[in-house]
Amino acid sequence: EAQVTQNPRYLITVTGKKLTVTCSQNMNHEYMSWYRQDPGLGLRQIYYSMNVEVTDKGDVPEGYKVSRKEKRNFPLILESPSPNQTSLYFCASRLTGGDGNTIYFGEGSWLTVV
Amino acid sequence: GQQVMQIPQYQHVQEGEDFTTYCNSSTTLSNIQWYKQRPGGHPVFLIQLVKSGEVKKQKRLTFQFGEAKKNSSLHITATQTTDVGTYFCAGPHNAGNMLTFGGGTRLMVKP
Numbered sequence: 001e002a003q004v005t006q007n008p009r010y011l012i013t014v015t016g017k018k019l020t021v022t023c024s025q026n027m028n029h030e031y032m033s034w035y036r037q038d039p040g041l042g043l044r045q046i047y048y049s050m051n052v053e054v055t056d057k058g059d060v061p062e063g064y065k066v067s068r069k070e071k072r073n074f075p076l077i078l079e080s081p082s083p084n085q086t087s088l089y090f091c092a093s094r095l096t097g098g099d100g101n102t103i104y105f106g107e108g109s110w111l112t113v114v
Numbered sequence: 115g116q117q118v119m120q121i122p123q124y125q126h127v128q129e130g131e132d133f134t135t136y137c138n139s140s141t142t143l144s145n146i147q148w149y150k151q152r153p154g155g156h157p158v159f160l161i162q163l164v165k166s167g168e169v170k171k172q173k174r175l176t177f178q179f180g181e182a183k184k185n186s187s188l189h190i191t192a193t194q195t196t197d198v199g200t201y202f203c204a205g206p207h208n209a210g211n212m213l214t215f216g217g218g219t220r221l222m223v224k225p
Binding site: 031033035040041042043044045048050056058059090102103104105106107108 | 115120123147155156157158159162202204211212213214215216217218
């Protein structure tokens with residue numbers, strides 16, 4: 001079954017404690033991306049990756065890091081989380097080769113920073 | 115930068131009534147995509163429109179892409195409780211490498 005898997009699904013952490021949200025896809029997609037969703041703001045893109053070792057900033061990259069060492073994985077790293085990073089995070093993937101391919105989203109990760 | 119606006123933000127309808135959400139982009143789009151997110155769920159791709167003036171139907175859902183490729187609409191005929199959720203439009207930018215989402219329209223249906 002084609003899927004994008006995120007972990008953890010729910011996390012409460014404290015300010016400044018580094019954390020990583022993992023994302024893995026089994027569709028051999030080149031393109032992967034992270035979004036955050038906040039009430040009234042829709043989904044905003046944090047980082048994206050066109051392929052292994054190729055990453056780029058999205059619209060709201062501050063406070064986040066990513067890496068793409070393998071095609072299937074695209075972890076999101078919060079080096080020093082702050083309360084304004086409390087949000088619902090979605091990982092997504094698709095094929096490249098144009099801007100029209102269906103995006104598949106993971107189930108989401110609820111992150112609370114206290 | 116590119117902005118994508120959606121109205122209304124919320125809509126309550128009685129089951130059986132029609133529903134429409136509108137999407138407007140500050141820039142011309144190469145395509146527009148629509149997604150549905152059920153409460154507590156993740157966005158699910160519904161459709162993509164590419165051509166100017168394009169109209170596509172999926173059962174009770176009708177999607178339109180404006181002639182100028184800057185606006186779009188989603189119309190649901192005779193809503194059902196299963197239509198409940200938030201509907202997002204999204205347009206690509208940065209050579210298609212990024213996607214800008216509208217703020218979404220949350221649809222609530224009273225049985």
